[in-house]
Amino acid sequence: MNADLLPIFLQVPAGVFRMGTSERDLSALARRYGGTRESYREEAPQHEVALPAFALAATPVTNALYATFVQATGMTPPLHWRGPLPPTALQDHPVVDTNWHEAVAFCQWLTASLQQTSVVVPGLAPPYRFRLPSEAEWERSARGTDGRQFPWGDEFRAELANTRESNLGSSSVVGSRPEGISPIGAHDMAGNVWEWTASLDALYPYQRNDGREDPTREGRRIMRGGCYVNPQGYARCACRFRLAPTVRNEFTGFRLAI
Template identity: 45%
Template sequence: MRVRSSQGGVVRVEQVNWVEVPAGLLRRGTPVSEVVEVARRYADTGVPLEWYMKEAPRTEIHVPAFRIASTPVTVGQWALFAVATGRPVPQAPADHPVIGIAWEAATAFCQWLGERLGCLEVRLPTEDEWERAARGNDGREFPWGEEYRTGLANLVDLGIGTTTPVGSFPKGASPFGVLDMAGNADEWTSTLYAPYPGAPAEVPSTEDWAFDRHITRGGSFRHDRDLARCARRHGAYEPDLEAIGVGFRLAAPAA
């Protein structure tokens, strides 16, 4: 199936542009000693200190090789699945990220696409895989480096107020060349929320207030720059998943 993009070009909905992420070290999270400074640096966003505590402690872990899609799943990619399964087709341009997608629907799409591609292992990335794809081999603050720069991601500071075509900010790519790891759509992972091993005692063991307990990453067009940080752990805290911009990205075993 082919659909039209917002620029008039043709999008093949079954095409996935995979990025190979090699096995390597992830410097996951944020050191406990730095959390207070992180909260101070982003105090203007109104995010409380305890939200950043969920990132602690910093731990170096080995992540096996895997593949991740270069951009989030688009409206065009979602359309054929929606038609085949009797779901509504979003009224948005085909090359924008699909948003408003529940975790269960995202995982159903992965299984459906995997069957069409002859590979049943298409899935959502784990939280560690997502952070590895965003951060690369170092502990950088943002996918593109240490400093936040307006114009490298579709976040609230741009004032767009909605999604943009995927891949619109190539200068905001991660070290592996993965796009849209910050902004545009907040992305589901396969990981249920839990404190990291060795987390500070004040970190909650569950997030009972969340609409869904799975971790999301990256933030959407409605979020501030704190959610562009590679270490920032988020979630779907409101039931209107379209309003808060929740979408997803595909992962698979290494080729």
């Protein structure tokens, strides 16, 4: 394992944050981003969630890092690679075309692999047990504790996120918009690619012990962050999307938690 391929990890202390969107703001979201008030109902009610301490990767998993997994395990590579290695120009872009099960398998493989080496993970102390973040951990990392709309504040700024407004039309190098970091210092939490979380699609209020974090249960899994083809409304910290865990597409990747 090349340690240079591993992301830096950011420590998030135990505490309480405001998750979701308040009922009184649903109509305003509809006026601003389209749809109806009910289009945003899944984000309500806004509620306080207490989380234990955790760490989150500062950037999504890159193609270069995911390639070490593909080569070691024989896992099916993303279709656009056209082989076991990603295109040279995409080495530092977030990996996409990975389904939820493959993302979980990557976490398990990386955990086992590092137990057999002396590699030091930036920002962490061993033992390493990697996993996907819950959607609550993801949102806490994206918006901090003040309920902001975007990682940098309440007003959208096109230059800080790779969304439709950037007119790029493709993914971008991870961490390439450093002024758009979240309160904990995480990059690419608005736009670039959607990110799988560990959580099942379930109604709010979020309760981490109600079965939604059970990796063996069937059902759609929550994705967060929006991507390069979505307009700004999907890049809000509270926006929720979901897909069946078997779906692979060119817009969805993941990042690590521990």
